Amino acid sequence: MCGMTGFVLAHAGMSGARLRATAATMAAALRHRGPDDAGAWADEQAGVALGHVRLAILDLSPAGHQPMASDSGRYVIAFNGEIYNHLALRAALQAAGAAPPWRGHSDTETLLAGFEHWGVAGTLERSVGMFAIALWDVHARTLTLARDRFGEKPLYYGWAGRGAERAFVFGSELKALRAYPGFDAGVCRESLAQYLRLMYVPAPLSIYQGIYKLQPGCLLTLRDAPPGQGPDAPLLPGEEYGTLALQRWWSLARAVSDGARAPLAEAEAVPALAAQLREAVRLQSLADVPLGAFLSGGVDSATIVALMQAQASRPVQTFTIGFEEAGFDESPHARAVAQHLGTNHQALFVAAAQTREVIPLLPQMFDEPFADSSQIPTYLVCQAARRQVTVALSGDGGDELFGGYNRYFWGPRIWQRVGAWPHGLRQAGARGLLAVSPGRWDAWLSRAGLVRPGEKLHKLGRALQGANTVDELYANLVSEWPAGHGLVLGAGKITDLPLPQPDAGIEDAAARMMYRDAMTYLPDDILCKVDRAAMAVSLETRTPFLDHRVAELVWRMPMHTKLSGDVGKWALREVLYEHVPRALIERPKAGFAIPVGQWLRGALRDWAEALLDECVLREQGYLDPRPIGVAWRQHLSGRYDWTARLWSVLMFQAWLEASR
Incomplete structure (x- = not known):
């Protein structure tokens, strides 16, 4: 496990020493990911640099140092992750007569030999593992960024710098990109709106305008110099922008x-x-x-x-x-x-x-x-x-x-019962659930052995509001602040990010939710x-x-x-x-929870009130303080539990304060 980063200049001209120093500075921001070793590599003619910090897991010797060049010198890699079947890949290369003289026993070296023999996609398809990879092809002057099938390892990319230092930048975490000279990306309000709805910033967005996450199972290739400016929206698989192209190498669909x-x-x-x-x-x-x-x-x-x-x-x-x-x-x-x-x-x-x-x-x-x-x-x-x-x-x-989440059971079952109701009747039922406070529901249903039934019934009531299909019910169930909440000033209409859909095998509503x-x-x-x-x-x-x-x-x-x-x-x-x-084993699912809601009414109240202060929110200009104030007062009263909604606002406010 490691951290990787780097950049490609839009116009080559930076000295090799400056390239390496900049990459080393970016990598140093990731030192927590790799305390055992660090390295930087640069190609002055191409204006490209790679940086790496290493947490040594396989081959603890200097033979595992990165960035690492392939035996022929064609490829240079900065790699974060583990290839669990790399010994089997080595055996396959050996059997094919394609194994180089091995310098060590790291999976990084195995990957490079695979790229030489099978190509990038062919090697990744044979690999069992988790990874984020930056690979520079010296001959073709092509950068390839690759992410594992499920997104276990992170990888961000985008544009930073000005003038001669304008560059396409990438790295395991945003802090590496922020370390590039002249990084000045602002908060993306669309991303912020999505975050408040989902409690996380969904790929391919990041919190910064023009900085994106590489989606799981994807390859991003940059042939020669990058365009000076990035696209207005993140690339989706199959799309191109200038010298950039994004494609899927593995698909859950x-x-x-x-x-x-x-x-x-x-x-x-x-x-x-x-x-x-x-x-x-x-x-x-x-x-x-x-x-x-x-x-x-x-x-x-x-x-x-x-x-x-x-x-x-x-x-x-x-x-x-x-x-x-x-x-x-x-x-x-x-x-x-x-x-x-x-x-x-x-x-x-x-x-x-x-x-x-x-x-x-x-x-x-x-x-x-x-x-x-x-x-x-x-x-x-x-x-x-x-x-x-x-x-x-x-x-x-x-x-x-x-199928471990309750929504897989109850979402389809509830929709089977109420989906055929007239819209007005369904909305009346939702209002009925919300008319009784969560505390009162808990008191009535305490003997049924349910965990926080009032909170769950209120969540169901909110999810049923505006849902016309079981898929819309699912979207509401996974949302905290509702779609179209209007909480983010200047964000415009919130739209769902498109998801690739399988062409078969997902007719079952619960299966669609799991997918x-x-x-x-x-x-x-x-x-x-x-x-x-x-x-x-x-x-x-x-x-x-x-x-x-x-x-x-x-x-x-x-x-x-x-x-x-x-x-x-x-x-x-x-x-x-x-x-x-x-x-x-047989007991109700509890999750990995802590009593944040109780703390917000007690030990964390002063901290929360400082971040949620109406004057502070208005001065910052990102969030409408009115709905936040309503949620805060209702939460403090104890009649409602708005822990998740408030925590999402507090985590943004804390991040905003820390990023200044």
């Missing part, structure tokens, strides 16, 4: 369609899944440094740890975090699973004050506004793990692949959260569920092997129950 055309029989599903997951965990357990895993006690992390321990020769190091607040501590469940599996388990217990100390770190850690409050415990568990290990496996991706989450929420929220929190403490995280062979297999499985009655992840549970008793 294609995997979904292929799975529909070649479905697995139900009897094959669980054995095939167990075998493929075992292989994914085996590959991702290879490292030249200490390795462990996160263990929450839920289905996803327990499955990964169970398969790790089954293939390990000694107890696996596992980590969880516990909280003092009642109702938020999942650590006893993790401890029970760890004891059954025989792992070397460590639980870190933190007080509320320790947790709140993380909040001032978030703007720098995430680089752009990000409002999934589980970012805080994620950072804390990564920090705890890093004291013992350099690599940790996680269960991320399980919810999106196997869309995998395309948006997974890379832009879940994987972003884990990457930034882990990299802030120089910890590499790996996600076996996102081995593309696992994902492709899962999309071949019948839908009822994922969502079965009122049970999600049915097939995954069957794999897990070969190792862990049902009684240790």
